[in-house]
Amino acid sequence: MSEPVKRLDIVSPDIIRQLTQAEAKAALSVLKDAAKLEPAVVELLAEDGPLKSFLVSALSLSPYLSETAARSPALLTTAIHEPLEPRLRQIVGRARDCWRPNDGEIPSENEVMTALRVAKRELSFLVALADLARIFTARDTTFWLSALADAATAAAIDHLLLAGHESGKLKLPDTSNPSERSGLIVLGMGKLGGRELNYSSDIDIVVFFDPEAGTLPDPMGGSETYGRMMRRLIRILQERTADGYVFRTDLRLRPDPGSTPLAVSLDAALVYYEARGQNWERAAYIKARPVAGDIAAGKNFMRLLTPFVFRKYLDYAAIADIHSIKRQIHAHKGHGAIAVKGHDVKLGRGGIREIEFFAQTQQLIAGGRMPPIRVRETEAALRALAEAKWISHEIADEMTECYWFLRDIEHRIQMVRDEQSHHLPDTEAELKRIAFMLGFRDTKSFSARLEEVLRTVEKRYSRLFEQEAKLSGTNGNLVFTGQQDDPETLETLSSLGFERPADISRVIRTWHNGRYRATQSVEARERLTELMPALLKAFGESKRADEALLRFDSFLKGLPAGIQLFSLVANNPPLLALIVTIMSSAPRLADIVASKPHVFDGMLDPGLIAELPTREHLSHRLTTFLTGARAYEELLDRLRIFAAEQRFLIGIRLLTATITGEQAARAFTHLADLLIEAALDAVLREIEAGHGRYPGGRVAVMGMGKLGSFELTAGSDVDLILLYDYDGSAAESSGPKPLDAVRYFSRITQRLIAALSAPMAEGVIFEVDLRLRPSGNKGPVATRITSFQKYQHEDAWTWEHMALTRARLICGDESLVAEAKDIICDVLAAADDPDKITRDVAEMRALIEKEKPPRDVWDMKLIRGGLIDIEFIAQYLRLIAPAKGEVVNTYGLSTADALKMLGARFLQQDQLDTCLAALRLYTELSQIIRLCVDGPFDSKDAPAGLVELLCRASDCPDLKTLEGEMKRLSSAVRDTFKAVVRK
Incomplete structure (x- = not known):
């Protein structure tokens, strides 16, 4: 028997109800008004039959349907009298052929746009009425809309x-069938x-072209030619005109949409999917179907993509892949009642997305070995999974029923005003509108049925993977697929502590798009996806989380590879905490x-951080x-x-408080000593290779300032004097090229200065300052030991x-080193005029x-009672000690150690304790500040993490208390x- 003809005039009585008397009257x-132009409507209104009642309701x-009827009354006549499906086929056929020349005249773009919009309006109106009836x-x-x-x-x-052929930009094989072999x-x-469009859906398409098809006069210009064409396609389909629009059109599912043209060459696409294709793209291509252009070429391209979408073996990597997709499309499973008002029937708990994912996940898992389950439509996929005994027939039927019920709701939400929304209304009056459109008598019965469906879907979906909590790792969505922000993901990011969730979502999508070397491999992106909940939670808990994550993004951008780091961090929470500390x-x-x-490489050695950076440790490393470095430039780079x-x-x-500020100062100084020594050795070898040895020549390097007193910071320059004899x-x-002694x-x-401070590919080692040599910048850059001795004693x-x-x-x-030490000690042991020293130091x-x-108070060097005052006290006491009959030797001591030695002789105990306490605090704070920021410390704009570090180092609860302590100590100093x- 043939199927009955589907007509609106056989509508059942009271299939839907009017919302209010006022709206029914309207x-x-x-x-x-339509009856004034359409006799069929006059006949309809003359009788109080089911069809009249239905149309009024x-x-x-639906205000949208009412507006359409007012604008195109003839559609009412069509709806009243004509069989629906033949008419819809006619509308679709007319749309398909609207490009064809008429009497040899090619339609203009505006004519094509008008024809398509009229077709869309007619079909949408008739389909909506048939659906509501x-x-x-x-x-x-969904079939007719698709x-x-x-x-x-x-x-x-x-x-x-x-049009491209007519303008000479393309050469078509057959102008009567432009797409064929194009x-x-x-x-x-x-x-x-999947032929499952919803009522107000946009359409997602991707466009590829074959440069070798012979259509392009210049194959190298294909991206530009077809890119312009796609921009016109978007205009034709989605631009709103007086006739409305056809479909909003989205091309952002193409490979790496942020950096690729609107049309991508086949070769480039295949290379991308083979090397960088992502989890969500595999899922997306389950439903992919050639819909326009060269259909035969499209089918062939889909065959080539099959190994990418459906992997042959079910190995660990594939399972991890599936898990990561689940996490990215995850909507958190809650408990208790599901709120109907405002619920998102697509992305919310128990919604359409969970049903689609339920099917697609299992298709990806088993599709490589079971070709029959490689189907596009969700219902067909559920049925195929049941036939393959992957799920039971009962579950397939249950999920299918739920799917179409939710799709019905989705259609009605969108039919109201032709808006692409998936949220149920949050008011009782508007929720009643949806309930009536579905044939329910009231919102109570509708809500009860919807809650039952949502719970059923949620239950099946959550059982798909047993380790739900472990896989989720978060109390909300973390979806970073495609190019549009997922609203629930933005809410999750906000709840985690990010102030600009849209910016953060965009950055993370860049990672998942594989645009950085560190995330180009599939394995790296899988590890990163597994790490993402913990990563975002850790960054979110730091203050100014956005800034910290953006710094991590800069780090990731420069990383040559990511899989090792992501794997280590995933299994080493302290390492993740450390990264967050650095970035925040x-x-x-x-x-x-x-x-x-590459500086981060050292962190990948889990035992390294535990070793104290002693001179012996640094020297060995x-x-x-340096072993194996042969060329001079290679050694300097190393x-x-x-x-x-x-x-x-x-x-x-x-940063991690493994060492104190004083220990850090000594470690930085040990490192500087070793680097200067290695650079000097390399320089001497180079000089001797070109100019030979100087008879009796000896060289020694003397460190001054913080280098001399073991107090370097992370950003210190080095003060040097080179002595020779x-x-x-x-x-x-x-x-072979002899030089006199001075030269x-x-x-x-x-x-030596160039070896340490000349910019090279790997930067500089230190900036070098020679201004403390005898005669300063006016004198020679190197000083003979006898001149040094005479100058220090006399001038x-x-x-x-x-x-x-x-x-x-x-x-x-060694002999020159010993000689220079003796000179220093002799000069400082000479009993000078203490009154003159006192005047000079004070002035x-x-x-x-x-x-x-x-x-401000944070200028710890220059404030009254700051570092300069403490250093001056120690230096002053050392200079006047001989005049007071004290024999002391502070050579090679830090300021703190020199103070302890001298203070025991010349200071009261409370004065010494004050100076040492202040010096300890200044050292801790300045070491941390110089490590963390360039330039002066601004307490109002400092990273929150740095403020925490400073408060922790000073054992103060907040900056205000710390500033008070600094003022107290500086006043005492x-x-x-x-x-x-x-x-």
């Missing part, structure tokens, strides 16, 4: 191809591909990591690292790499002797205070300075 008014429930099921509705989308897209493509492939994705509290370290990702890595690792130890009877060096040792100094100013109290020989000829401090006033350095 709907009846529309019908009366339908138009009252229950003459059509949701299956019929059929029109296919026809409209294909017609628009044919029109554009023909090599232009248009795939319908998602609901379009130390912008300077984060910038270093971003620009030199440097020797190992020194730069080692310097950056070890400074970073020392900083990490400080030679056989006075020799006129020049012994090499020879000056050349060594210049090469040096008080401030130069103060600087000499922190001098330390770093490296060089010098006053001059600094006048010319370099402190910015200033009192001590005044008491000790009296005029």
Whole structure:
């Protein structure tokens, strides 16, 4: 028997109800206006039959249908008298052929646009009425909407191809069938591909082209030619005109949409999917279907993609892949009642997406071995899974029934005003509208049925994987697929602590798109997806989470590979916490990591951070690292790499409180000593290779300032003086290019400065300052030991002797090192005029205070009672000690150790304790600040993580308390300075 003809005039009585008398009156008014033009409507209104009642109710429930009827009264005549399906086939056929020439005239683009919009309006109106009358099921509705989308897209493509041929930009094999053998492939994705469009759906398409199809006069210009064509396609289909629109059109499911043209070549697409295709793309391509353009080429392309979508073996990687998809499309499973009002029937709990995912997940798992389950439609997929005994027939039937019930609701939500919404209304009056459109007598019975369906879906969906909580790792969605933000994901990010969730979502999509080297491999993205809930939770718990994650993004961008890091972090929560600490509290370290990702390599050695950075530890590692470096430039590059890595690792130890600020200062200084020594050795070899040895030549390097007193910070320059001596009877060096003594040792100094501070591919080791040498910048860059001795005994100013109290020989000829040490000790042991020293030190401090006033309390060097005052006290006491009959030797001591030695002789215990306490605090704070930020510390704009570090280091609850403590100590230090350095 043939199926009965589907007509609206056989509608059942009271299939739907009117919402209110006022709206029914307005709907009846529309019908009366239509009757003035349409006799069929006059006949309808003359009788109070089921069809009249139905149309009044339908138009009252849907303002969109009412507006359409008022605008196109003839559609009412069609609906009243004509069989529906033949008419719909005619509409689809007319849309499909609207591109064809008429009497030799090719339709204009505007004519094509008008024809398609008229077809869409007619079909949507008739389908909606048939659906509301229950003459059509949701299956019929999705079929006809999809059929029109296919026809409209294909017609628009044919029109554009023909226009391209007419303009000479394309050469078509057959102008009567423009798409055939054109090599232009248009795939319908998602609901379009599965012929499951909802009532107000947009359409997702991806476009590929074959440069070798012979259609393009210049195959190299294919992306540009077809890209312009696709922009016109979007205009044809979605631009709103007086006739409305056809379909909103989205091309963002193409490979890496942020960096690829609107049309992608086949070769580029295949390379992308093979190397960088993502989990969500595999799921998306289950439904993909050629809908326009070269259908045969499209089918062939789909065959080529089969191994990408359906993997042959069910191995661990594939399971991890499926798990990651589940997490990304996850809507958190709740408990208790499901709120009907405002519920998202697509993405919410128990919604359409969960049913689709339920089917697609199992298709991806088993589809590689079971070709029969590789079907596009959700209902067909459930049925195929049951036939393959992957699920029971009972579950397949249950999920299918739920699916179409939810699709019915979705259609009615959208029929009201032709809006692409999936949310049920949140008011009782509007919820009643949806209930009546579905044939329910009231919202109570509708809500009860919906809750039953949602719970059924949720139950089946949650059982798909037993380890739900472990896989989710979060109390909300984390969806980073496609190009549009998932609203629930933005809510999740906001709840986790991110202030700009849309920006964060965009950044994370960049990771998942594989645009960074670290995330290009499938394995790396799988590990990153598994890590994502924990990663976002950790960053979200830090203050200024957005800034911290953006710094991590910069780090990720420069990382050469990511799988090792992601795997380690996933199994090592402390490492993740450390990364978050760096990104949230130390912008300077984060910038270093971003620009030199290799510095992070040391962190991948889990035992390394536990080792204290002693001189022996650093020396052993440097020797190992330099082994095998032959060329001079290679050795300097390795020194730069080692310097950056070890400074970073020392900083990490400080950041995690593994070492104190004083220990960090000593470690930075040990590192500097070793690097300077290695650079000097390399320079001497180079000089000797070109200029030979200088008879009796000896060289030593002396460190001044913080380098001399073991107080370097992460950002310190180094103050150096190069000392030398030679056989006075020799006129020049012994090499092939001999030099006199001054030029020879000056050349060594210049090469050493360049070795340490010249910019190379790996940056610089240190900035070098030579201004503390005798005669400062006016004198020679290298100083002979005899000149140094004479200058210090006869010509040096008080401030130069103060600087000499922190001098330390770093490296060089042992005999010259010993000689220089003796000179330093002799100079400082000479009983000088203590009154002159006192005046000079007081005047010098006053001059600094006048010319370099402190910015604020955080300018710990320059504030009254700050580091300069403490250093001056120690240096002053060292200079006057001989005059007071005290024999002391502070050579090679830090300021703290020198203070302890001198303070025991010259200071009251409370003065010494005050200076040492202040010095400890300043050292801790300045070491952390110099490690974390470039430039001055601004307490109002400091990273929250840095503030926490400073408070922790000072054992203060907040910055206000810490600033109070600094002011207290600095005031006490200033009192001590005044008491000790009296005029």
